Amino acid sequence: MTTAKREISVIVNGLRHSVLVEPRMLLSDMLRQELGLTGTHVGCEHGVCGACTILLNGRSARSCLTLAVQADNAEIETVEGQGTIEDLGRAQRAFRDHHGLQCGFCTPGFIMTITDILRNHAPSSDDEIREALSGNICRCTGYEHIVDAVRELVREKEARP
Amino acid sequence: MKPAAFDYVRAESVAHAVDTLAGAGGDGKIIAGGQSLMPMMNFRLVKPSVLVDINAIAGLDRVERDDSRLRIGALVRHFMTARDPIIARHAPVVSEAMKHVAHLTVRNRGTFCGSVCHADPAAEMPMMTVLLDGRIHAVSSRGTRTIPVLDFFAGSLVTTLEPDELVAAIDLATIPEGMGYGFHEFARRHGDYALAAAAALMRREDGRVKDIRIAVMGVGEMPSRIAAAEDQLEGTELTDKAVGRAVAALRAAISPGSDLNASADYRRHLAGALAGRAIRDAWSRAKEAVPA
Numbered sequence A: 001m002t003t004a005k006r007e008i009s010v011i012v013n014g015l016r017h018s019v020l021v022e023p024r025m026l027l028s029d030m031l032r033q034e035l036g037l038t039g040t041h042v043g044c045e046h047g048v049c050g051a052c053t054i055l056l057n058g059r060s061a062r063s064c065l066t067l068a069v070q071a072d073n074a075e076i077e078t079v080e081g082q083g084t085i086e087d088l089g090r091a092q093r094a095f096r097d098h099h100g101l102q103c104g105f106c107t108p109g110f111i112m113t114i115t116d117i118l119r120n121h122a123p124s125s126d127d128e129i130r131e132a133l134s135g136n137i138c139r140c141t142g143y144e145h146i147v148d149a150v151r152e153l154v155r156e157k158e159a160r161p
Numbered sequence B: 001m002k003p004a005a006f007d008y009v010r011a012e013s014v015a016h017a018v019d020t021l022a023g024a025g026g027d028g029k030i031i032a033g034g035q036s037l038m039p040m041m042n043f044r045l046v047k048p049s050v051l052v053d054i055n056a057i058a059g060l061d062r063v064e065r066d067d068s069r070l071r072i073g074a075l076v077r078h079f080m081t082a083r084d085p086i087i088a089r090h091a092p093v094v095s096e097a098m099k100h101v102a103h104l105t106v107r108n109r110g111t112f113c114g115s116v117c118h119a120d121p122a123a124e125m126p127m128m129t130v131l132l133d134g135r136i137h138a139v140s141s142r143g144t145r146t147i148p149v150l151d152f153f154a155g156s157l158v159t160t161l162e163p164d165e166l167v168a169a170i171d172l173a174t175i176p177e178g179m180g181y182g183f184h185e186f187a188r189r190h191g192d193y194a195l196a197a198a199a200a201l202m203r204r205e206d207g208r209v210k211d212i213r214i215a216v217m218g219v220g221e222m223p224s225r226i227a228a229a230e231d232q233l234e235g236t237e238l239t240d241k242a243v244g245r246a247v248a249a250l251r252a253a254i255s256p257g258s259d260l261n262a263s264a265d266y267r268r269h270l271a272g273a274l275a276g277r278a279i280r281d282a283w284s285r286a287k288e289a290v291p292a
């Protein structure tokens, strides 16, 4: 039995990293502290707020409820992989256009949840969009502008053949 | 670091997992979806010496049916249960209940069996296991056993599973052709744990209620069927009066607690109202049995 550090290999936003981690290190802490990817935010660290949402092998996951060792050999996507300030990703652009953020603390989690929604789900009505977003908490916007952004993204996707 | 230190083992098979648990001397924990265990570990409410990860074990992610039972493997996640065609056809009340479980991201990871092992009194999966006469298939290095649901839940977050046991699957009764179902829940926000929920199943025979089952959750230490309410309706016509009697009997039979989300009185009222709706839905979905 050992609680000592071990080496894991992860692909984050397309780049492979080898990282030495204790088994108890959370994936959120590994991303932020070991890889310096502080775009993934931590709010509650018990699964409730959604700020830490990332994609694990293509589906959204709470990085505060995932251990770094569980991500050994996995593919991770974070908000840093979605775009840059010069070249925003689709969801980021929709957030800017619709004022989907104020302080921005919740935004990375929303962007990653929305990435999962657009890839793996097909909400259509506003009710379905709200339900799909219900695991992410925003204390600033009142959600209306976030729903506006997602509605546009969903319509855009529906219009594509 | 949030959790206390532990060793971590990625199990390759059920045998590997239960051998590792046996070696941990009662101090090991299985991690499935981690959606309930990790919060408790982050708060250091749970401090296992060894964490046994079952996520890489092949073959546990299946839903199967044989005759009158459905078998849900240990890695069937909430999003899979919610859209599984076998469950939708043979236990639609489960599909209905799954609509209320957590949020998209949590549903990607959390498992049916993990929820039942966690035994939250306001969780949908334990309630469905009670409603549908579930049986829990436990494996340890000592052998296997099948635990009927009535012998499984022992209190809020407490079960009779031994620390060296792994749940490989849970089986549920299917709902026979013609049987109606209803499920109603109230939570403060969509996907939050319920303040209360109620489910009902019944057939119609000669215009009367037959084989009724009523279960509630969120209003006691564990989900349970309410025989006193079932007795009010079995064999009767489903009149407003009869439903009223069943709802009154249900309210008298439960003893919900008070917390910051709801008072005991409010929960008791809610459980009755939700049960009334579930009973009516079940009645209207039930098809009159055609005499052979």
Ligand SMILES: Cc1cc2nc3c(=O)[nH]c(=O)nc-3n(C[C@H](O)[C@H](O)[C@H](O)COP(=O)(O)OP(=O)(O)OC[C@H]3O[C@@H](n4cnc5c(N)ncnc54)[C@H](O)[C@@H]3O)c2cc1C
Residues within 6 Å of the ligand: A046, A047, A048, B029, B030, B031, B032, B033, B034, B035, B036, B037, B038, B074, B100, B101, B102, B103, B106, B109, B110, B111, B112, B113, B114, B115, B117, B118, B122, B123, B124, B125, B165, B166, B167, B168, B191, B192, B193, B194
């Ligand atoms: C924000 C949020 C909202 C939620 N909302 C709801 C909700 O509305 N309704 C609801 O029902 N749940 C809700 N949940 C809980 C969720 O459903 C969990 O997925 C579930 O309770 C536990 O399943 P898991 O696979 O994640 O188990 P884990 O967290 O991995 O484990 C839970 C417990 O079960 C044990 N265990 C797990 N699998 C096995 C096994 N195969 N054999 C033996 N022991 C095992 C673990 O050792 C641990 O003690 C919510 C969770 C979060 C974070």
Ligand code: FES
Residues within 6 Å of the ligand: A041, A042, A043, A044, A045, A046, A047, A048, A049, A050, A051, A052, A053, A062, A063, A064, A065
């Ligand atoms: S930090 Fe992970 S859900 Fe809040």
Ligand code: FES
Residues within 6 Å of the ligand: A100, A101, A102, A103, A104, A105, A106, A107, A137, A138, A139, A140, A141
């Ligand atoms: S923008 Fe501030 S919390 Fe969402």
